[in-house]
Amino acid sequence: MTDSVESAVAAASGLQNWAMMQENQNLLLRKVLDGQSNTILSLVNSVPTAPQLASSGAVGTLLHTTA
Incomplete structure (x- = not known):
């Protein structure tokens, strides 16, 4: 169970870093x-x-010109 919690925390941390980089690029x-x-x-x-x-x-x- 700790593996799933650690992977969820790592995924959330990675998404936060990605969002921050995107905001900086914007x-x-x-x-x-x-x-x-x-x-x-x-x-x-x-x-x-x-x-x-x-x-x-x-x-x-x-x-004087005309068309």
Whole structure:
């Protein structure tokens, strides 16, 4: 009977260690994904806005096209 108790305790201990390692891996993954999202957000925010169309002058106002 002591063998079954010892094996049950060993299995429970092993599962606790596995769960702790999984939690650590999930925490690391969350940190990496947060860092990537911050990098992407800063890149998106650094893109200038779309240029405005010319409304006066000789460049971009003299060509008339129709589709």
